[in-house]
Amino acid sequence: MRDAVRQATLAELVDHGYPGLTVERVAERSGVHKTTVYRRWGNVEGLISDALELAKDEPWPVPDTGSIEGDLRGIVQLVRSGFADPELGPVSSAFVAAAVQNAEAARALHEFFMARHEQSAEVVRRAVARGELPDVVDVREVIRVAVAPVYYRLFVAHEPVSERDADRAADAALAAARAGVL
Amino acid sequence: MRDAVRQATLAELVDHGYPGLTVERVAERSGVHKTTVYRRWGNVEGLISDALELAKDEPWPVPDTGSIEGDLRGIVQLVRSGFADPELGPVSSAFVAAAVQNAEAARALHEFFMARHEQSAEVVRRAVARGELPDVVDVREVIRVAVAPVYYRLFVAHEPVSERDADRAADAALAAARAGVL
Numbered sequence: 001m002r003d004a005v006r007q008a009t010l011a012e013l014v015d016h017g018y019p020g021l022t023v024e025r026v027a028e029r030s031g032v033h034k035t036t037v038y039r040r041w042g043n044v045e046g047l048i049s050d051a052l053e054l055a056k057d058e059p060w061p062v063p064d065t066g067s068i069e070g071d072l073r074g075i076v077q078l079v080r081s082g083f084a085d086p087e088l089g090p091v092s093s094a095f096v097a098a099a100v101q102n103a104e105a106a107r108a109l110h111e112f113f114m115a116r117h118e119q120s121a122e123v124v125r126r127a128v129a130r131g132e133l134p135d136v137v138d139v140r141e142v143i144r145v146a147v148a149p150v151y152y153r154l155f156v157a158h159e160p161v162s163e164r165d166a167d168r169a170a171d172a173a174l175a176a177a178r179a180g181v182l
Numbered sequence: 183m184r185d186a187v188r189q190a191t192l193a194e195l196v197d198h199g200y201p202g203l204t205v206e207r208v209a210e211r212s213g214v215h216k217t218t219v220y221r222r223w224g225n226v227e228g229l230i231s232d233a234l235e236l237a238k239d240e241p242w243p244v245p246d247t248g249s250i251e252g253d254l255r256g257i258v259q260l261v262r263s264g265f266a267d268p269e270l271g272p273v274s275s276a277f278v279a280a281a282v283q284n285a286e287a288a289r290a291l292h293e294f295f296m297a298r299h300e301q302s303a304e305v306v307r308r309a310v311a312r313g314e315l316p317d318v319v320d321v322r323e324v325i326r327v328a329v330a331p332v333y334y335r336l337f338v339a340h341e342p343v344s345e346r347d348a349d350r351a352a353d354a355a356l357a358a359a360r361a362g363v364l
Binding site: 174 | 289326333341355358363
């Protein structure tokens with residue numbers, strides 16, 4: 001039942017955006033009784049938080065190419081291709097959009113990204129262990145700086161993101177880490 | 183009249199967000215007759231585009247500290263302090279939020295950022311002229327990479343942005359530019 005409600009929440013978010021999301025519609029789409037949805041999820045914010053909570057635990061295939069350059073590029077390309085994916089892209093975009101409109105959704109998305117940064121930072125830790133980067137490096141900041149230009153293009157400047165743009169963002173974060181800035 | 187309508191659009195965006203923006207409310211708040219607003223601006227998207235069009239021409243104090251390090255840090259601090267400003271911050275945030283909900287607002291915000299990138303790139307051009315950076319550098323990309331982590335924290339990961347975070351983002355872009363990555 002939790003998964004049915006979650007899938008319905010995602011589909012409704014994609015179809016109608018945050019302003020169009022209602023408990024009634026999610027209940028109808030999921031086939032779960034309205035009173036049950038209200039009792040268990042409370043409101044729209046509860047539905048979004050729960051959907052993101054589930055997303056946080058989804059496998060995120062952290063690359064392991066043997067070099068920090070390959071791994072960082074791999075992570076940024078995963079972000080780029082995820083948003084370009086016809087199924088996944090609209091769902092992820094709907095989360096970003098919901099979070100700028102609602103504080104509860106923002107908190108849930110924050111938690112999601114903290115988990116994602118922590119998972120992804122593994123590639124930086126491995127690079128430190130291999131002696132590719134200084135051990136004073138801020139492992140999560142390398143991830144933030146690497147992915148930020150992709151999100152900036154997509155959700156702020158509203159520009160397309162090419163594969164080359166993504167590689168360049170990864171390379172820039174790596175150059176900064178090597179220079180001791182991060 | 184254009185400025186009154188623009189101010190009313192901004193105030194309504196801040197108070198009610200994009201979903202609550204209506205031509206009627208903007209007309210009432212601005213003191214301009216509803217039929218005039220409809221005739222001249224058409225709809226909500228027209229109001230947002232026009233407000234952003236005006237914002238594009240507002241003076242943007244591109245720093246000139248004598249060094250690329252100081253100039254880039256200055257630009258990123260301007261972005262950070264702008265969003266932290268109690269008057270300006272909510273307006274700028276409302277634009278970002280409107281653009282993820284509406285394609286017309288996204289186009290207007292895109293134009294705004296293209297103009298802002300172009301203005302800000304002047305600091306990179308001056309650095310090239312002074313011999314601080316290689317002349318093959320992508321001047322606009324240096325700006326994007328410098329400001330992106332601030333926007334990423336604010337609108338995607340929903341994290342606070344400290345002055346140090348902003349300086350570090352500027353320094354990271356500069357290190358990447360010096361390394362020949364940008």
